[in-house]
Amino acid sequence: MSRKASGLKAWALQRLTAIYIGLFSLYLLLVLLFAAPGGYIEWKAWLGGSLVSVAMLLYVLSVLMHAWIGVRDVLIDYIHPIAIRAALLGVVGLSLVAMGLWAAQALILVRLA
Amino acid sequence: MKFLVSRYNPESDASPYMQAFDVEVSRGMMLRDALLEIKRQDESFAFRHSCGEGVCGSDGVNVNGTNKLACITPISELKEPIEIRPFPGRPIIRDLVVDMTQFYQQYKAVKPWLVRNDPMPEQEILQSPQDRDKLDGLYECIMCGCCSTACPSFWWNPEKFHGPQALLTAWRFLADSRDQATDERLDALEGPYKLFRCHTIMNCVEVCPKGLNPTKAIGHIKNLMLKNAV
Ligand code: SF4
Ligand code: SF4
Ligand code: FES
Numbered sequence: 426m427s428r429k430a431s432g433l434k435a436w437a438l439q440r441l442t443a444i445y446i447g448l449f450s451l452y453l454l455l456v457l458l459f460a461a462p463g464g465y466i467e468w469k470a471w472l473g474g475s476l477v478s479v480a481m482l483l484y485v486l487s488v489l490m491h492a493w494i495g496v497r498d499v500l501i502d503y504i505h506p507i508a509i510r511a512a513l514l515g516v517v518g519l520s521l522v523a524m525g526l527w528a529a530q531a532l533i534l535v536r537l538a
Numbered sequence: 539m540k541f542l543v544s545r546y547n548p549e550s551d552a553s554p555y556m557q558a559f560d561v562e563v564s565r566g567m568m569l570r571d572a573l574l575e576i577k578r579q580d581e582s583f584a585f586r587h588s589c590g591e592g593v594c595g596s597d598g599v600n601v602n603g604t605n606k607l608a609c610i611t612p613i614s615e616l617k618e619p620i621e622i623r624p625f626p627g628r629p630i631i632r633d634l635v636v637d638m639t640q641f642y643q644q645y646k647a648v649k650p651w652l653v654r655n656d657p658m659p660e661q662e663i664l665q666s667p668q669d670r671d672k673l674d675g676l677y678e679c680i681m682c683g684c685c686s687t688a689c690p691s692f693w694w695n696p697e698k699f700h701g702p703q704a705l706l707t708a709w710r711f712l713a714d715s716r717d718q719a720t721d722e723r724l725d726a727l728e729g730p731y732k733l734f735r736c737h738t739i740m741n742c743v744e745v746c747p748k749g750l751n752p753t754k755a756i757g758h759i760k761n762l763m764l765k766n767a768v
Contacts, residue, residue, distance in 0.1 A: 432727075432734040433763050498737070501730055502694045 595682030653719035685742035702742035702752030
């Protein structure tokens with residue numbers, strides 16, 4: 426994130442992703458409670474639907490972005506030596522990207538199958 | 539009544555310690571009166587105070603874990619033993635006297651004065667009663683520092699985060715219809731530190747002896763920033 430984006434944009438994104446995470450979590454909960462797919466085939470069909478898969482990808486990205494802003498805030502608050510902070514941010518950032526790619530891969534495979 | 543008071547003389551003590559005092563309390567006694575009595579018992583004891591009526595903002599201390607103005611805190615409201623410490627997170631100069639330099643620097647950084655680009659009028663700059671009302675709950679700040687020294691974000695980053703007092707002041711001038719530096723003020727608050735270290739913990743609101751709400755002011759600033767950005 427650029428210097429200029431690091432204040433307001435991070436804050437606004439955190440709020441925006443929180444809203445989406447809340448709404449989609451509610452939707453997921455309702456599906457699991459009342460219309461849970463019965464087996465593996467049904468699961469794949471449900472998750473592979475174009476609307477659900479895009480919404481799910483957006484959900485994963487929102488969670489990762491939200492986590493990134495939150496962890497970054499904690500590190501800015503508490504870790505002051507810049508080298509240690511940069512290293513920790515790097516580890517967190519890479520893990521989050523890895524998780525995002527993994528989730529995207531899973532969704533693409535479900536779509537292709 | 540039993541008082542435990544934090545003592546520290548940097549020239550002779552390795553670290554602050556608590557000293558017990560016994561003070562006879564009378565009805566209607568304020569904490570400042572007890573501190574004055576303690577000073578009568580031990581004149582090496584140091585604390586700041588002046589007006590005695592919650593106006594000057596100089597006698598903020600940490601009482602049983604909460605920042606308060608000693609002169610308007612009735613003893614009868616406090617649980618015994620009454621533990622009095624200096625403001626948390628500030629360097630101690632002596633006993634209850636702390637170094638507030640960073641607090642004042644943050645105040646100065648928000649340009650706490652009206653900025654006008656238009657030529658000054660012959661007489662005063664007029665303001666409608668409605669616009670004047672927007673300053674209520676902001677201008678009353680007496681800069682006692684109870685809020686900023688109770689704010690965890692200010693403890694961790696006092697050199698970079700403005701803290702609730704300075705941010706309340708920033709909003710006080712942003713909200714002033716006579717001020718003409720809205721964009722400059724908002725731009726100056728950008729970045730992760732000056733404004734956005736506030737995580738809405740609301741310690742500041744809880745302790746303000748004037749009943750002001752820095753968290754709300756901070757929310758107004760963030761919303762105005764957002765509005766001006768989109
Ligand atoms: S906002 Fe309240 S607590 Fe903070 S400095 Fe002003 S008067 Fe004191
Ligand atoms: S609301 Fe913000 S300014 Fe107030 S105590 Fe919490 S972090 Fe500090
Ligand atoms: S002595 Fe002035 S505010 Fe308490």
